């Protein structure tokens with residue numbers, strides 16, 4: 001847990017797809033939040049000492065046997081509780097209400113009338129559009145409750161207990177489609193829980209620095225740098241805490257983008273003056289990849305080779321007991337099963353930076369309570385270059401899975417040059433930050449073209465650009481035709497060996513973001 005004296009709101013997870021979103025909304029209001037299992041006992045909650053509790057939504061029905069429940073003593077704690085959707089139904093049921101399936105289910109945007117201004121709806125208009133997603137609802141409410149809002153098909157769209165600090169909303173204030181949703185969450189935090197809002201990135205950095213010092217003492221920490229934002233922020237934070245007791249290892253596997261290796265080396269060696277071990281292992285990787293076409297084989301080879309190179313180098317760093325990793329909060333949450341059963345989300349990719357436990361290091365994971373946007377804020381506070389902080393995610397196997405077919409030096413060169421143009425033009429058009437990931441792919445075919453009066457028979461480059469927040473689903477970006485035109489023109493004119501550019505307009509699912 002972070003910040004012992006910090007005010008904290010906990011979210012009991014009942015398996016909603018929006019649970020992470022609730023945590024993020026709370027933090028965006030400068031209040032620290034953590035997601036915990038719905039099985040957390042009252043004794044455990046007392047220890048956490050939260051300012052407020054939020055019960056998440058969930059896919060179950062409260063009236064079926066084995067529906068996930070929480071410790072019923074919780075309502076006696078006096079800590080304000082906000083139940084959302086399933087959380088509202090459960091809380092109301094625990095306090096004597098009846099929940100049943102509805103004749104008319106509500107999904108999506110729904111008109112809602114607020115007929116009772118409690119603190120929860122302070123500064124909010126009487127009529128608001130809210131986001132609903134339910135097939136059950138509260139149908140009978142004991143006298144100790146008051147109704148705060150209704151919709152056409154839902155008489156109790158929001159409720160409040162008269163004597164206990166329990167509030168419930170049938171809709172989802174955490175999704176952006178709910179008008180004033182953020183104000184509702186803010187009202188709960190500030191008006192009802194009495195939070196002051198002291199969750200700031202600067203104080204996180206201070207606390208984290210203290211924690212790192214406590215954990216590692218005079219020990220040495222090894223940190224693998226990949227060129228991405230997570231490992232860069234991890235290293236910068238640890239460097240701030242222990243200075244030259246940090247050693248970084250950067251492996252150039254020959255599959256990085258143009259100037260990527262130089263930039264990482266420059267930032268960490270010159271700007272942060274970190275003890276940086278840059279291993280130029282291009283030949284090792286490219287030799288092993290010779291003749292390999294299968295994407296999964298490519299991934300395995302690169303993963304194994306990375307571990308070998310890293311191990312060899314780490315052994316040379318004497319006295320290193322700790323390994324720093326840029327694990328983020330979503331990875332931690334994914335390993336908390338919502339129903340006590342197996343985790344629902346199966347990770348399809350393992351970052352090649354993931355190192356096996358047999359290396360015998362103790363882990364230092366200073367970002368394990370942070371979301372990606374918070375990591376970026378910390379990166380900015382720590383003075384990392386803007387380009388690095390806002391960089392699109394880049395897969396561990398790098399360009400190897402963007403070259404369809406065999407990886408050769410000439411093909412890498414073509415892809416690197418094309419990718420550089422894509423990114424340059426996307427930046428110039430001011431689109432880089434609004435796109436989640438954007439890159440070039442080299443296809444394993446040649447097509448006929450005409451250049452001057454000559455027939456050409458050359459490579460095809462595909463451009464992929466997606467919008468997504470979680471990378472589990474994604475839509476293709478509607479990049480203006482003008483920008484696509486400039487990109488295509490420049491690639492065909494400037495990248496030798498390419499005579500055709502195509503744009504990928506597939507969504508995920510059924511396609512994936514990467515081509516391999």
Ligand code: XMP
Pocket residue numbers: 299348349350351352393394395396397437471508511512513514515516
């Ligand atoms: P897909 O292609 O599955 O990608 O839609 C989702 C996200 O994961 C990244 N990705 C990887 N990252 N190792 C990684 O570290 C991998 O093998 C890998 N494959 C895909 C991809 O770039 C996207 O952000």
